[in-house]
Structure formats: structure tokens, C-alpha cells
Amino acid sequence: MARTRAYEQGAVVVAAKELFWQHGLDGSAIGDLETATGLSRSSLYLAFGTKRALFDAALADYLDTFIDPLLAPVEAPQSGLAEAARFFRRLAALFAEPRSRRGCLMINTIAELAGRDPTFTGVAAQFVNRYRAAFANALRGAAAQGELTRREIPRRSELLAVSTMGVWLAVRTDPTAAAHSCRAVANEITSWGRAGDDGALRRSV
Amino acid sequence: MARTRAYEQGAVVVAAKELFWQHGLDGSAIGDLETATGLSRSSLYLAFGTKRALFDAALADYLDTFIDPLLAPVEAPQSGLAEAARFFRRLAALFAEPRSRRGCLMINTIAELAGRDPTFTGVAAQFVNRYRAAFANALRGAAAQGELTRREIPRRSELLAVSTMGVWLAVRTDPTAAAHSCRAVANEITSWGRAGDDGALRRSV
DNA sequence: ACAGTTCTGAACTGATCAGTACAGAATACT
DNA sequence: AGTATTCTGTACTGATCAGTTCAGAACTGT
Numbered sequence: 043m044a045r046t047r048a049y050e051q052g053a054v055v056v057a058a059k060e061l062f063w064q065h066g067l068d069g070s071a072i073g074d075l076e077t078a079t080g081l082s083r084s085s086l087y088l089a090f091g092t093k094r095a096l097f098d099a100a101l102a103d104y105l106d107t108f109i110d111p112l113l114a115p116v117e118a119p120q121s122g123l124a125e126a127a128r129f130f131r132r133l134a135a136l137f138a139e140p141r142s143r144r145g146c147l148m149i150n151t152i153a154e155l156a157g158r159d160p161t162f163t164g165v166a167a168q169f170v171n172r173y174r175a176a177f178a179n180a181l182r183g184a185a186a187q188g189e190l191t192r193r194e195i196p197r198r199s200e201l202l203a204v205s206t207m208g209v210w211l212a213v214r215t216d217p218t219a220a221a222h223s224c225r226a227v228a229n230e231i232t233s234w235g236r237a238g239d240d241g242a243l244r245r246s247v
Numbered sequence: 248m249a250r251t252r253a254y255e256q257g258a259v260v261v262a263a264k265e266l267f268w269q270h271g272l273d274g275s276a277i278g279d280l281e282t283a284t285g286l287s288r289s290s291l292y293l294a295f296g297t298k299r300a301l302f303d304a305a306l307a308d309y310l311d312t313f314i315d316p317l318l319a320p321v322e323a324p325q326s327g328l329a330e331a332a333r334f335f336r337r338l339a340a341l342f343a344e345p346r347s348r349r350g351c352l353m354i355n356t357i358a359e360l361a362g363r364d365p366t367f368t369g370v371a372a373q374f375v376n377r378y379r380a381a382f383a384n385a386l387r388g389a390a391a392q393g394e395l396t397r398r399e400i401p402r403r404s405e406l407l408a409v410s411t412m413g414v415w416l417a418v419r420t421d422p423t424a425a426a427h428s429c430r431a432v433a434n435e436i437t438s439w440g441r442a443g444d445d446g447a448l449r450r451s452v
Numbered sequence: 453a454c455a456g457t458t459c460t461g462a463a464c465t466g467a468t469c470a471g472t473a474c475a476g477a478a479t480a481c482t
Numbered sequence: 483a484g485t486a487t488t489c490t491g492t493a494c495t496g497a498t499c500a501g502t503t504c505a506g507a508a509c510t511g512t
Contacts, residue, residue: 253459286459290458
């Protein structure tokens with residue numbers, strides 16, 4: 043009795059994620075999802091219920107497999123200026139790949155759904171706060187090592203959080219320019235660690 | 248002879264702009280545009296040809312009436328750190344209005360069309376470059392007054408350009424938090440003018 | 453009143469979309 | 483072979499969309 047399932051849910055979600063990442067929620071029709079996942083429309087609805095549920099699963103997978111590892115070093119307890127700068131350098135390297143034109147699935151979805159979808163708007167605000175918290179953690183680490191004044195932490199972590207969102211948007215129009223922006227931010231962060239030298243230099247000008 | 252036109256094209260474009268600003272290009276149906284502009288579907292197509300042409304006119308009006316005055320002080324020849332900081336404080340003030348949830352029409356359109364529409368993608372990249380150029384201009388002014396080192400200009404103008412895009416996105420999910428981010432960026436800019444003092448302070452910590 | 457325009461309402465086209473329904477093929481275990 | 487279950491192909495519903503068409507109403511100056 044009982045035929046076994048011929049596909050793996052995880053693989054289906056991954057395939058759907060790739061499509062949503064490139065074309066957005068509204069931009070991905072069920073027909074496109076059929077060809078992307080290899081599943082028939084019937085099976086997709088049987089397995090996930092609605093298009094939106096499949097999207098939510100794809101978004102969760104995106105956060106787990108893409109954002110988490112990218113942000114982990116910044117969020118780590120021993121994080122500092124180097125980790126924050128390295129984050130932006132990693133983005134710059136990512137932006138060299140042609141696939142980077144699709145940007146960040148979460149940021150794209152914020153632009154598409156924020157305000158329209160009350161449920162998602164909360165998730166989105168939480169996501170932005172995660173960036174704020176991650177950079178605040180890194181800057182606290184830097185302050186502990188004397189690379190930063192404590193009162194610089196809040197404003198600079200805000201700055202880095204919104205900068206991250208900005209470069210994820212900029213990459214959609216011009217990846218090369220966006221990579222350049224990332225390196226600029228990384229350089230700025232690094233310069234924070236040499237603030238004393240900079241101050242002396244600035245005085246002599 | 249000849250009945251005169253009973254409406255003003257400019258007013259129609261403004262009404263359309265308001266709708267597009269809130270709901271986006273795809274999110275604004277012709278029926279919605281009819282009620283928003285007060286014109287019939289027939290008249291709209293007679294006057295503008297396509298929905299997209301009306302949208303382009305609305306976007307042009309947005310740049311003229313909203314972005315230009317907002318950016319003018321930063322782009323002015325006598326611009327400096329104060330103008331850059333004031334720009335972000337003005338954004339923070341704007342974000343206190345409930346209407347600010349709609350964000351920036353241009354940024355929203357980048358998120359909606361960039362990559363999908365080759366014509367628009369160029370316009371979008373140009374728009375981002377305008378921010379880069381505006382802040383570079385302000386920082387050059389600051390450098391001329393000895394508030395900044397010349398080599399800090401490129402990286403910090405990039406930083407401010409992407410930050411602007413970031414806060415325009417953040418305001419769509421949480422205007423209060425976004426306003427806070429704007430003030431943080433403004434404070435950071437102001438602190439650049441007191442860099443020598445900061446350096447001394449940092450050393451003593 | 454009349455002629456020249458502008459504007460409107462309403463119906464229509466052709467396309468696309470998410471989601472549903474269901475018959476039947478494919479597979480597994482007994 | 484028989485049976486339970488999973489999966490698929492196809493066709494459908496009902497809704498929405500941009501854009502077209504056109505008859506005729508509304509208005510203007512002569």
C-alpha cells in the first residue's frame with residue numbers, strides 16, 4: 043500500500059526560493075513555479091496549500107541559508123570592527139557575481155509587501171532591527187577594545203544598518219557601483235579603529 | 248467653436264502621482280486612477296496614451312516638486328557638513344507625518360522595476376549617482392573649510408548615498424525607527440566636524 | 453441654431469492570474 | 483493480482499487587468 047513521495051519538500055522550497063528571489067512574489071506565476079520546481083500545479087497546492095505559504099517557506103529558507111551565515115560573524119560575541127568591515131567586503135565580493143542583481147529576497151519583499159501586508163510588515167521591521175542589533179553588538183565589541191567611544195555605538199550601528207539596506211537596493215540597479223559603495227563603507231569602518239591617527243592628521247591640514 | 252479642456256493636465260498628473268506613490272505602478276489600477284484623477288478611462292488614455300506614460304509624467308513631477316527642493320541645499324555650491332546633516336534631519340521630520348509610510352516614489356519604483364525594465368534601470372542608476380554627487384559636493388565644501396580630510400570624501404559620500412536609500416526603505420516598515428536612524432546619521436555627520444575633539448576624547452578613554 | 457471639439461459611460465477584447473476539481477496514471481506494499 | 487496512496491494533466495472558475503471602441507452628451511464660439 044501507499045506510494046511514497048517522489049520529491050523532497052526541501053528541494054522544492056529551494057527551487058521556489060530561487061524563482062521568488064529573482065522575480066518577486068507577484069512576478070512568479072504558478073506556471074513558472076511548476077517549471078522551476080518540477081512539480082505539477084496540483085502537487086504544489088497539495089503540498090503547500092497556497093502560493094503565499096510556499097513563499098513563506100522560501101523566505102524562511104532564505105534567512106536560514108543565506109542571511110544567517112552572512113550575519114553570524116557580526117552577531118558573534120567576539121565580534122568587532124573587523125567583522126563589521128568584513129561583512130561589507132563580503133557583500134562587495136558577492137556583488138561581483140552576475141546573480142547578485144536580484145538583490146536580497148528580504149529587502150525586495152519589504153519593498154513589495156511592506157504597508158500592503160500587515161503580517162509581513164512586522165516581520166520586516168524585525169529584520170531591520172536584527173541588522174541594528176548585529177552592528178550594535180560588533181561596535182560594543184570594538185568599544186571594549188578601545189577602538190570606539192561608547193556614545194558612538196548607537197548612531198554608528200544605525201548608520202551601518204541603513205547602509206546595508208541601501209546597498210542591497212543599489213545592487214539592483216548597478217552591481218559594480220554597489221560593490222564600490224560596500225568597499226567604501228568597509229573602509230570607513232576600518233578608519234574608525236584608527237580614529238586617533240585620523241584626528242592628528244586632520245589637525246595638521 | 249471647440250469646447251475647452253475642463254481639466255488641467257498638471258493637476259491630473261499630481262493626483263496620479265499621489266496614487267502611484269502609495270500603491271506603486273502595478274498596484275494602481277486604471278479604475279483607481281479614474282477616481283483619483285476624476286477623469287474617465289477614455290480621457291486618461293486620450294491624454295496620456297498608456298498607463299506607463301502617465302506614470303512617467305508622475306515620476307518626473309515627483310522629482311521636480313519633491314526631490315529637487317529636498318536635495319537643493321546639499322547640491323548648492325556653498326554646501327557643507329551642516330547641509331548634509333540638515334538633509335537627514337529634514338527626513339526625520341518628514342517621517343513623523345503618517346503619509347511618510349509610502350516612502351520615496353523613486354526608491355519604491357527601483358524596487359519594483361529595476362532589472363525588469365531596462366529603460367528604467369538606467370534612470371534609477373542615474374538617480375543613485377545623483378545622491379553620491381550631492382554628498383560628494385557637500386563633503387568637498389566641508390573639506391575646503393578644514394572640517395574633513397580630502398581622502399575621506401569618496402568613502403563618506405558613498406556612505407551617505409546608500410544610507411539615504413536605506414532610510415527610504417526602512418520608513419516603509421517603521422517610520423519612528425527610520426526617523427531615529429536619520430537623526431543618528433545626522434549626528435554622525437555633525438561629529439565629523441568635531442573630529443579633532445573626538446580623537447582627543449577617544450585617546451583618554 | 454449650428455458646427456467643432458472635448459469629454460464620458462459603458463461595453464468589450466484578449467490576456468493573465470490564483471485556486472479548484474477530478475479522472476486516471478504511477479508506485480508501493482501485501 | 484489487488485489495493486491504497488501519491489502524483490499529474492487538463493480543464494475549469496471567477497476575478498482582474500490594460501487597453502480599445504464608439505455613440506453621444508457637454509460645452510464653446512460664431
